[in-house]
Structure formats: structure tokens, C-alpha cells
Amino acid sequence: MPRSDLTHYGASGTRPPVDLSPLPADDGENDDDVVALPLRHTWRWVAAGVLGLGFVWLASSLWNNENVDHATIAKFMFSGQIVHGAVLTIVLTFLAMVLSTILGVVLALMRLSSNPVLSGLAWLYIWVFRGTPLLVQIVFWGYLGLLYKQISLGVPFTDFTVFAADTNTLIPAFVAGVIALTTNQAAYTAEIVRAGMLSVDPGQKEAAYSLGMTPLFTLLKVELPQAMRVIIPPMGNETISMLKDTALLSLIAVLELYTVAERISAQNLRQVELLVVVSCWYLVLTSVLSVPQYYLERHFGRGSRVLGPTPIGRVVALLRRQPKPRVTAKESL
């Protein structure tokens, strides 16, 4: 290659002369020993002030609104009915999330399986339950009695039955609600778990297999723990969605938080006040849910990033006023 192609000093190809004379000695006469400060973010403070004022104005307009009866809010915030509804909301969320996670993992593994029957079945399930509105599915399970009057267990196409019961006694509203939320959520969870499994380097499976690990052992000890890092954040999201989606069960008269509030306001006509009450409850519950998510993310992130102290650990350290721990050579590797 001709030399001129490599040079950036113009067509002539000549380079500027290099000054090899030594730097002048630091005689202490100049002010080079000066402090360097980071950029000042003046506009952040201005923006924060403007927004703060706006929020104060909004809050006061809500608080002083004559259409809002503060006494009603206070009366129902911790009333027995509302607390009972909130407990049922928590129970529904917990049951639906646990059951749907189990079902979702199974569906994800079926979908990833090399067996076309299993993967086809999982695909069909996800297609149906992700493709129709949750609202429709809730109503469907709630009114299953209209479709099948009786549910029986026996040999198909014969009169032989082991067990038979009326659909509405076998599946009361609460059970129908859990089934609806679980089956719908499982379809979404399956896709999240599948994405997590696909994020694991294929070399991990090969290394596990080369050590004589069986497919099930490899899944449980090598693949799923690594997939969890990708699975946990969206699953936290899904749990928060689930908590709020339980409100849809008011359609089939499950007495969770929102249904209770709706029934109370139907009697006292204080719709806004009761909506404030349930909103406060949902906000508190969703805030509480983000705590386990933080710790799960930490747990499954081990090995992939350096873990600092937890918020609680930071507070404890501050209270104890420990000197900063010295980083030893081994830890800093």
C-alpha cells in the first residue's frame, strides 16, 4: 500500500515535526495545581422547584374540593369490608401468580421441547389465552355452568361415570376467578420464561451435558438459575398487573377490594371517595410488592455483577458509622 494512503496529513504525505525538547521544569510559579469541579446542574433545581409547586397546587385543589367528603374516605379506609376485600385481593394475586408460574414454566419447556406434539400444544394454548381478552375469559369461567351444566369424570362416550357434580357448586365464583387469572397469566409467563431460557448461552448446556448431567438436572441447576436473571424483572411487572387485574373479577361477583368498594358506593353514592380508598390500597400493595422483586433480582444476579450493600444494609452501616471497608486484593480481582 502506498504510504500516502495511510497518512492523514494531507496529500503531501509529510508529517509535522515532532518537538523532542524536554518540558520546562515546574517552578511553582504557574497555577496548574488547581481544583477541577463537576458540571453544575442549575436547571435541575429550577425544574424540580416548578414541578414541586405544580404538585402542591394539584394536591390542594383535590383536598379542598367540596365534592370530596374526607370523612367518608377516613371512615372506609380501614373498614372491615374494605380490609376483607383487600385480603381477598392479596390471596387471589398470590394463588394466581404461584399457580400460573408453575403452569407457565411447564408451557415454556413444552414450547422449547424438540417434541413437535408438546411444542405445538403449548403454542396453541398461548395462542388462545393470549389472543382473547382477559375480561372475556373471566366471564367464560364465571358462566361455565351455562355451557356445561354438570362436570363429570368417567369414560368418554359411555355411561360410566366415577364422579359428577353441578358446575356451579364445583366452581364457585372465587374458584372461577382463580382459574381465569391463572390460565391467562400462564400464557404470558410461558413467553417470559421462554425468553429467559433462550438468553442462556448454549455453551452452558453443552458444558453440563459433557459432565454427564441429565437434561432435567441441567435445567434445574444450570439453565433455570441463569434464566431467572432475565425472568425476574418482567415477572415483578406481571405480579403488579395481576394485583390490579383482580379488580376485573367484580364482573363475576368475587368480593375482592374493588367489588366491595363498588357495592358500598352503590349504596351511599360516594363513588369518588371509595375510588380514592381503593386507589390508596392498590398503591400501597404494589409498593410492597417491589421489595421482594429487588431482593430476588439481587439473588439471581450473583456472579454477573458486583453487588453493593442493600438499602437496609446501607442504613445499618450509616447507623453504626463503620469505617469504609478496605478492599483487599483478592476481592478486587
Place this chain on the structure above:
Amino acid sequence: MTITDGGSVQASAEPLLTARRVRKRFGKVDVLKGITLSVAKGEVMCLLGPSGSGKSTFLRCINHLETIDGGRINFDGELIGYTQRKGALQEMTPREVARQRRGIGMVFQRFNLFPHMTALENVTTAPIGIRKIPKTKAVAEARELLDQVGLADFAHAHPAQLSGGQQQRVAIARALAMEPKLMLFDEPTSALDPELVGDVLDVMQKLAKSGMTMVVVTHEIGFARGVADSIVFMDEGVVVESGPPSEILRSPRHQRTKAFLDSVM
């Protein structure tokens, strides 16, 4: 399994591994066109050849990480990955293959350590879960192995905290913890910074001296010359020539071998 410096072990005549007419296709490409070779107990065999010659694929066929389309691979008296049924071979179930793989350790180019486990857990997980040995025994053995690869102080480090050379040595310890009869190395130093290659090769040399049977895919001609008992030169899915290093490296018979050696030395 321990790496002891027991002096060079003479390769005995009894073959531990034999491959006969092993064929493998990827789509329309014949990657392996009938590989036949045998590795004696205690023998160290280096597979050399240009990239795309099929040497890594062949290595992966030995522990059935790749299926084969024809031929037989015999290891320690068993057909690997298949059972003979009348005129054909029928693939085994994954559980049966897993059992066979316990006798064969493998070290990968990209280490493939389990990132969510410490070095010690990487080494102990398979012995505890698969060999079913007690945890205390597994930990003691793992510490010994980590000591032998020079990483006694790094038992509780995660792979991300280790250099490439250290990771590869943990990977060797992890494979040895299953007490394999054969070790496969798939370009174990190709992903390492040049100054880290020596430590890994030293461990491999110690292992060879202890009498371990090894099949090594490598571009380290120096290692092949100094440690290997035999060299197999592969190109385009066939074995071009094989023999002791002194023969193959000094006076190759085939033009393709000559050309390859000229390009790497």
C-alpha cells in the same frame, strides 16, 4: 482423579477409544467423511488441521454432543450414543447418553463455566448431583483439584472475577472431578491472551504425564511436539495422515500437511 508427576506413561496397546468410518453432515456439507482412528489408554493425541477441517466436530461426536450419520465410536467397550439394532444404529435416550458421558471429560474453547456458581461450586455440582458422592468429600476433592491447577485461593471467586487462563484451569478441574477416563480438549487456549496460554498448557502437560488419555484439538504446535504421543492431521473431513510428532511435524508425507505446517510455524 489427581494429577501426579509420575513420569511419562507409555501408551499401552489396548485402545480406549476407537472411531470407525464416522460420518457427519451439516445440511448439504459433509463435515466428516469417514474418520477412522484409535486412541490407546494413556495416549495423548493432538488433532491438527485448518479451520473447517472437521476436527472440533469430530471431538464433539466422541461424547455425543453431536449426533453422527454413520460409523461407530467405541469408548471403554461401549458404543457411544447408539445401540446396534439389526443393520443400523439406534440413538440412545438422553439419560443413557448422560451416563456414558461421565467417563469423558471435555474442556471448551470458551471455558463455559457456570457463571452463577463459584469456582468451587462449578467443580462440585456434578460430583454431588451425578456421581452422588457426599458433599464434604466432593468439596475436599474439589479443593485438591483447584490446588493442583494452581487456584487454591480462588475457590469462592465467581468466573467473572477470574482471568481467562484461570477460568480455563477451573474448567479442567471441573471436568477432572468426574474422574473421567478420557479428556477432550477443544482448542483450550485459542480464546486466551498470549501471556495466559502457558499456565493452561502447563496443567495439560502435567495431566498428560500423570497418564491421562487425552484428545486435544489445538493450534499449539509446540505443545503437540512436546507432549503428544501421536498427531492426526485432518483436512476437509478426512484424516490426511497420522503418526508420532517427530514424523508428522518434521517430515510430513502429504502436500496439504506441509502447507498447513508452513503456515502455522
